[in-house]
Amino acid sequence: MTTNMTNKQWVAICNIDDILPNMGRCALFNNKQVAIFRVLDSAGGESFYAIDNYCPFSHANTLSRGITGNIDGKTVISSPLYKQHFDLLTGICLEDKNVKVNTYPVRLDGHAVLMSEATINVS
């Protein structure tokens, strides 16, 4: 898997404590609703993911309110209304590979959660 990303400005979104471990929060970023997730692994490591908050199945802004987990090795979020799973790394829906939500670069800098205006393409 290769990730191409044009490097642009990182913008501070919130403090790390604003997103509880293994939960998601919705952020307003570039006038768009984005769901940011903070996922802890069993070794104590921590990863951040950002995808569209808009659920293409329910047509509502709900993905940040789903349950995080892993299915077949992929870190996923489950849609709270109809329970489809989205791969947090690629945005692809596990139940219907033709459905994909956008993913966004997100990282931690000290206590600040940062997002970038770049779009990522994972191939």
Next chain:
Amino acid sequence: MSAKIKLVVIGNGPVGHNFLEYLVESGNSCQYQVTVFGEEPLPAYDRVHLTAWFKNQDVADINMVSEDFYPKNNFILHTGDKVINIDRTKKLVTSASGMKVHYDKIILATGSFPFVPPVHGHQRDNIFVYRTIEDLEKITAAAKTAKIGTVIGGGLLGLEAAKALMDLGLKTHVVEFAPRLMAVQVDDGGGAMLRKKIQDLGVSVHTQKNTQNISDGDTAVHKMSFADGEILETDIIVFSAGIRPRDELARQAELSMGERGGVIINNNCLTSNQDIYAIGEVALWNNKIFGLIAPGNAMAHAAVDHLTGTGTSEFTGADMSTKLKLMGVDVASIGDAHGNTPNSRSYTYVNDREEVYKKIVVSEDDKYLLGAVLIGDAAEYGSLLQFMLNKMELPSEPEGLILPRVDGSSSGIGIDALPDSAVLCSCMNVSKADVVETVQAGACDMAAIKSCTKAATGCGGCTALVTQVLNNELEKQGVEVNTDLCQHFSYTRQDLYNLVRIEKIKSFDELLEKHGSQSGTGLGCDICKPTAASILASCWNDHVLDEKLHSLQDTNDYYLGNMQKDGTYSIVPRIPGGEITPDGLIVLGEVAKKYNLYTKITGGQRVDLFGARSEQLPAIWRILVDAGFETGHAYGKSLRTVKSCVGSTWCRYGVQDSMGMSILLENRYKGLRSPHKLKMAVSGCTRECAEAQSKDVGIIATENGWNMYVGGNGGMKPRHGDLFAVDLSDVELIQYIDRFFMFYIRTADRLQRTSVWMDNMEGGLEYLKTVIIDDKLGLVNELEQEMSAVVGTYQCEWKTTIEDPIKMKRFEHFVNSKRHDDNVIFTTERQQIRPVLTAEKNTETITQ
């Protein structure tokens, strides 16, 4: 279009009705113009379970006919009108009310009547038979002023009648002419054990008694005098001395009859007249009358097949083996129970401590089973019956089949050895092949098998065997019978519950670390996290938004509201028993008005407020909590409501304070988290206005206390609750509910309602009673303590939440903005808000 064939069905008992069911199933019913006559005022009911009527004297409990069956199929049903004449020349039947109907074909299903021996005095008042609901109504009325009841006849039906008398509160006697009870089905040893067990229950048994005279009693209504000079005084007498075919109509129509009655039929159930069939207890096949439901159904099948030409089944006699529970005592009889076959051998096992008697009769060479008697424990009935019916070779030392297993291995039959044609359920005539096919078509649990094939829905004697066939077939298909909860845990929900409880596990991380199946790489998922959250809540009852628990919750539990299709939430404050003050209602109205919420009354007698955005929830709940409202848990897999009628406080019919009880129960069980939602209701009298029988636990007031029903359900697959216990005191009722709920929480699968849980439970209702009432597993103290811990640690989740500023922050829609979700857009309909349809939405929103 050719004219329809005019078919007249005479008799609307179970067999007559099943004939019609089979006719519909055959797909040919539209070719017939069907007219049905029934002598009784009610459409067909299940006579086999007549005793069940006593539980709450409601015909619905034993009704066999769905409300729309006759109209839907264009069958004309005349109840309360018996046919009195068949004119074979004019092909015309005439009913007692004077109705005349032409026929092309007749199905004679007039059944039988109870035989009353011509004992002197048998026509006195307060002497009854036991066959129809009318009979039961008369017995019930008479029992009100009686103290002693006596059944003449110690056969199967006689013992059922004895149970009914006992349940009516009478000192009960059974008088039998033969030297033992159930003389036809049971041998001497079995009869003795049966007698002992029945006497233990408080019934006096008198065998070898020939009743000669019934006259005025000295201390009771009747005095019965026996041939041996003894007497017995009693207030009520019920005759149950066998049945005789109702063949007077057949005689009048000059059909060929047996010497001792009964209409002679051939293998197609045709009588001596080509246009008249006879089925059920009126029919005489090979000089035998068959007084059981299974052969009656087999005759109905054969008659449908021959009449329509769509099938080839014939009636070629029936196996009269039977298994039943008489007064809670398991009794089974198979084939040659008495060992009448020349040179047969028998093996007997008697256990006086457990009061169990088992005997098998085998062929001279020990190879084939000929018969069996089982008293007190009939677990082997299913496999023994298959050995006999399919002439399967017995294992060497066949006595092992009835000896207790010391090593815990299962006894009996290899499922694979059963031929496909083996009939597993004789009541519903379901073969092994039927079950296998159903599994191959996708059924994977007992509930599905029951609904598709009707197997195990009659007497239930075959449940264990059908379950074995089901599991065997699933395994064979490679449909791995995978009971793993999900890919993170190779355990069932029940296993996890036990692990959490026994190891005192308090968090998901601990559970995953100790028992997860992905050795350190698993994160959990949307299956195991909420399941663990539910189990942890049932066991330890910590706040669902506790630091260790909040990330496990479904969004509904996390936001303590019900997410609707547009991502907003609905709010349901608890209104115990549906009782609310005007001031309370005003607060709800004011909140709804202030936040512009759509307002609706729910089916559970409370108020649902829709359209709240997540960030509005804390402020709304601040107002509600200040006004004394608590959370209603409408969002949780937990107790929802305890619906109620006003009961004896207001209603002229009410016999108990159903309002008070429902409020008490709702306050007791509120906050209890369980495998799925729980609903309850309390009705103040038998009119059942609270619809309690459609709830997980339903309570109906009686003159003497409360009747408790379990496993009811509305929804997609409605199910009436099973009557679990009668005339309970307040204390007993709460005890039983505590135990029932905790046992359900302990053993059910994830998202399995009590109705499905009951359907899948091996041993069913009776087993559940032994656990909850008789404490067979020695569990009840534990269950009560566990419930008491949950009740004692209740907190209103919303009250605690709004007192915690950190928790409050989570409800903001954006982590970095005070703006609202502008994809939530309402329009107005009938003066209230509703979400706009996608088509109505302005596409220029900031979301898409």
